[in-house]
Amino acid sequence: MVRPFLLLIVLCLALAVPVRAQLSDYPVDDDRGRGIPDKPPSELQFIGYLFNRFTASNIAPTNELLRGQIIGRLFGANTTTTLPQTSIYGESRFVPLFVYRPSILDGSAVFRSLFKVDMTWGDASYGVGNNTGGAISGATVNIQTLMANVELRPAKSWNVVVGLQRIFDNVRDPNINTLWTNQTSGNRLMFWGTQGVGVSSYLQFSPLTDARLSFYQLYENQIQLDDDVVLWMADVETQLHPLLEVGGSAWYVRDRGAGSGGVSVLGQGFNSSLVNYNGGARLQLDNPKYQADIIWLGANAAYGRDFNQGRWWGSALAMANLGSIDTVGLDGSTGHRVDVFGLTAHASLYYKFGQTLNDRVGFEALYTSGDADGAADGSYDGVVTGNTWGSPVGIYSSHRAFLLFPDAQVINRYYSAVHDISNLGYGTRALFVNYFNDLIPNKLGMKLGAAAAFANEKPELGGDFVGYEVNAEFKYNYGVFLAFGLHMAYMVPGDFYDSPWVRNTEKVPADPWVLFGSISWLMF
Numbered sequence: 001m002v003r004p005f006l007l008l009i010v011l012c013l014a015l016a017v018p019v020r021a022q023l024s025d026y027p028v029d030d031d032r033g034r035g036i037p038d039k040p041p042s043e044l045q046f047i048g049y050l051f052n053r054f055t056a057s058n059i060a061p062t063n064e065l066l067r068g069q070i071i072g073r074l075f076g077a078n079t080t081t082t083l084p085q086t087s088i089y090g091e092s093r094f095v096p097l098f099v100y101r102p103s104i105l106d107g108s109a110v111f112r113s114l115f116k117v118d119m120t121w122g123d124a125s126y127g128v129g130n131n132t133g134g135a136i137s138g139a140t141v142n143i144q145t146l147m148a149n150v151e152l153r154p155a156k157s158w159n160v161v162v163g164l165q166r167i168f169d170n171v172r173d174p175n176i177n178t179l180w181t182n183q184t185s186g187n188r189l190m191f192w193g194t195q196g197v198g199v200s201s202y203l204q205f206s207p208l209t210d211a212r213l214s215f216y217q218l219y220e221n222q223i224q225l226d227d228d229v230v231l232w233m234a235d236v237e238t239q240l241h242p243l244l245e246v247g248g249s250a251w252y253v254r255d256r257g258a259g260s261g262g263v264s265v266l267g268q269g270f271n272s273s274l275v276n277y278n279g280g281a282r283l284q285l286d287n288p289k290y291q292a293d294i295i296w297l298g299a300n301a302a303y304g305r306d307f308n309q310g311r312w313w314g315s316a317l318a319m320a321n322l323g324s325i326d327t328v329g330l331d332g333s334t335g336h337r338v339d340v341f342g343l344t345a346h347a348s349l350y351y352k353f354g355q356t357l358n359d360r361v362g363f364e365a366l367y368t369s370g371d372a373d374g375a376a377d378g379s380y381d382g383v384v385t386g387n388t389w390g391s392p393v394g395i396y397s398s399h400r401a402f403l404l405f406p407d408a409q410v411i412n413r414y415y416s417a418v419h420d421i422s423n424l425g426y427g428t429r430a431l432f433v434n435y436f437n438d439l440i441p442n443k444l445g446m447k448l449g450a451a452a453a454f455a456n457e458k459p460e461l462g463g464d465f466v467g468y469e470v471n472a473e474f475k476y477n478y479g480v481f482l483a484f485g486l487h488m489a490y491m492v493p494g495d496f497y498d499s500p501w502v503r504n505t506e507k508v509p510a511d512p513w514v515l516f517g518s519i520s521w522l523m524f
Contacts, residue, residue, distance in 0.1 A: 046096065051520045059074070060081075080504075091120050091413075117144075193386075193395040228256055249296065250297055271288050276424075298319035300315070325337050367427075418453055424502060428466065446474050467493040485517060
């Protein structure tokens with residue numbers, strides 16, 4: 001037994017892998033971060049991201065109709081569960097970013113468009129549809145618009161982005177900051193990490209202070225009626241010391257959609273199937289027609305970000321969501337139904353013991369308040385995220401777990417046990433530990449990790465232990481921004497799933513596991 005096991009380890013190391021921080025990335029237009037170029041950049045610029053994933057797992061949906069794109073909570077409404085068979089499949093993603101920066105406007109206007117093509121190998125041919133393709137003869141029309149916007153620059157320290165753009169819970173402009181930066185700063189994409197239409201303004205009040213003001217139209221239903229869902233966001237961050245930065249956030253969702261619109265037949269909003277599908281809290285209101293006003297107020301801080309002046313890097317954030325939900329009668333009258341107040345707290349600490357950023361050990365802790373009975377008593381004391389209105393929106397993944405919490409290294413199948421930080425409204429306490437080591441500096445790296453989660457409120461007939469996970473990852477940088485990876489994880493579900501209300505099977509599901517290889521290439 002020892003020799004085959006050693007052979008497996010050697011094989012893993014031989015195939016192994018990373019890109020910076022072991023995360024899938026997206027194309028970023030970062031010319032403004034490069035200083036003065038040697039020569040004027042081309043007016044039309046292409047930046048692309050190619051990602052291939054080859055997976056073996058005992059997880060699959062039991063609904064035959066859900067063979068393509070699957071998003072949401074593991075063991076939830078998407079019918080994903082563990083089976084005695086092994087699922088084996090390949091997937092591909094190509095994300096091209098086109099940037100047009102006309103010299104005649106001298107940088108005062110920039111147009112950006114971002115698209116995505118996702119497919120499962122052998123899935124379909126000669127057809128039209130998102131996230132399909134890859135079968136013999138190909139010929140599938142499959143392209144999704146992620147961004148199409150214009151950036152206007154009224155002043156050197158002020159830019160305005162108009163159109164379809166990224167909605168991130170961060171003060172930083174996502175056009176020039178990487179996924180790694182957004183996952184480890186601000187609010188870590190826990191609440192908002194998607195695309196949408198609107199207007200964003202990024203301001204630099206001083207070399208040490210940045211701000212963001214944004215308005216997004218989440219849903220426009222009937223244009224002549226006040227039945228829309230809109231999001232306002234304000235964020236600020238300042239550097240108090242070369243090692244210490246602090247920030248604050250204030251956001252507001254005005255929901256007058258009453259569930260109209262939404263993703264497919266799932267709808268959207270507090271009373272929809274969508275939020276349950278995403279692993280959030282579906283509040284069973286007496287009347288499906290409602291109006292809601294939700295506010296988020298939060299603060300965050302970081303010390304020694306990216307180990308910029310030492311070997312320690314720590315961060316913390318706290319967020320409160322509060323508001324009210326009123327039901328709406330047939331005559332248009334409203335009645336107060338639910339008071340909302342929830343808390344989120346997160347802390348992380350990293351120590352760099354070697355010469356590269358990947359020679360580090362890290363700890364993360366997460367807390368979200370919960371409510372055992374949802375809105376039955378007229379109040380909801382849990383957390384609200386953007387997963388209430390879209391899918392996926394809250395994409396917390398800096399923890400680097402693969403099954404217990406969401407993993408960003410996915411294409412068509414994006415699911416996890418705690419898929420929304422509200423944990424179905426029951427809340428959670430979670431701890432993550434990761435050890436990174438560059439076996440060959442900047443060339444061959446590895447990661448060993450573990451995670452555990454508990455619910456703050458127990459579901460009926462169930463316990464509070466959600467489960468634990470162990471995982472490992474190996475990455476090899478073959479060339480500049482071209483990497484190969486081998487990733488694996490094993491999860492043990494806890495007594496949380498003794499409750500029939502939080503699983504989609506008659507019995508408690510078996511332990512899920514996943515093994516996958518990856519090829520990632522960021523093209524300039």
